[in-house]
Amino acid sequence: MQRLAALLLALAALSPLGAQQAEEAPIAVERAVALQRFPHDPGAFTQGLFIDQGELWESTGMVGRSSVRKVDLATGKVLKRVTVVPPYFGEGIAPWQGQVLSLTWQNGTGFRWDRKSLKKRGTFKYAGEGWALTSSGRELVMSDGTDTLRFVDPATFAVKRTVRVTVQGRPLARINELEWVDGEVLANIWMTDWIVRIDPASGKVVGVIDLSQIHRDSGALGSDQVANGIAWDAKARKLYVTGKEWPWLYEVRLEPAPTAH
Numbered sequence: 001m002q003r004l005a006a007l008l009l010a011l012a013a014l015s016p017l018g019a020q021q022a023e024e025a026p027i028a029v030e031r032a033v034a035l036q037r038f039p040h041d042p043g044a045f046t047q048g049l050f051i052d053q054g055e056l057w058e059s060t061g062m063v064g065r066s067s068v069r070k071v072d073l074a075t076g077k078v079l080k081r082v083t084v085v086p087p088y089f090g091e092g093i094a095p096w097q098g099q100v101l102s103l104t105w106q107n108g109t110g111f112r113w114d115r116k117s118l119k120k121r122g123t124f125k126y127a128g129e130g131w132a133l134t135s136s137g138r139e140l141v142m143s144d145g146t147d148t149l150r151f152v153d154p155a156t157f158a159v160k161r162t163v164r165v166t167v168q169g170r171p172l173a174r175i176n177e178l179e180w181v182d183g184e185v186l187a188n189i190w191m192t193d194w195i196v197r198i199d200p201a202s203g204k205v206v207g208v209i210d211l212s213q214i215h216r217d218s219g220a221l222g223s224d225q226v227a228n229g230i231a232w233d234a235k236a237r238k239l240y241v242t243g244k245e246w247p248w249l250y251e252v253r254l255e256p257a258p259t260a261h
Contacts, residue, residue, distance in 0.1 A: 066090030103130030
């Protein structure tokens with residue numbers, strides 16, 4: 001386990017300003033420990049994940065392989081699927097009023113899918129790239145790969161406000177898959193084994209979750225097979241994680257990370 005200071009400096013090194021001396025109080029690091037693992041499609045290039053009303057939904061990426069799908073948690077079986085056709089590269093998803101909203105990477109276009117039939121009910125537009133999406137229940141939170149989160153009206157996709165994400169005072173980029181958990185935004189940091197916990201009001205990183213043990217267990221260690229996918233079952237109060245082309249989806253608990261000496 002890396003020392004806390006080294007981990008935070010490494011996170012800060014992902015920012016445009018580079019690694020600099022920490023200016024704020026230390027941030028607690030937790031370790032994700034597997035409670036259960038469930039089958040996961042190893043061909044799924046996971047971009048988005050959520051549990052809502054007891055249903056597990058996933059979006060996958062890559063042009064020609066992109067989809068939005070409802071999945072059986074216990075077996076990993078795909079129960080419903082709609083293809084996101086080329087030239088689109090599917091990205092994050094979120095639920096809203098009987099729909100599943102999905103982003104695409106570089107086309108500035110998102111889709112509204114009927115949750116029951118998965119028929120397309122409309123589209124929406126946005127500036128820049130689309131990486132991930134989550135719902136607070138009142139508004140959507142969107143990441144675009146930069147250090148900025150957008151808070152969006154689900155009906156119009158108009159941006160209501162933005163917040164800059166910082167770790168110990170330094171901007172943090174590569175913010176990928178998102179999940180709203182008890183008033184915080186959890187976010188995978190692309191190409192790392194870290195999830196950060198973000199205060200949505202200030203943008204400050206208030207905690208870090210180490211997924212390295214889970215990633216090793218998955219056996220998916222290719223260069224693109226990074227940790228990506230966070231689902232929170234608010235009713236059961238269970239947290240799940242997976243990654244791109246991982247053969248497993250994990251229910252995890254969080255515990256304080258051991259301190260290196």
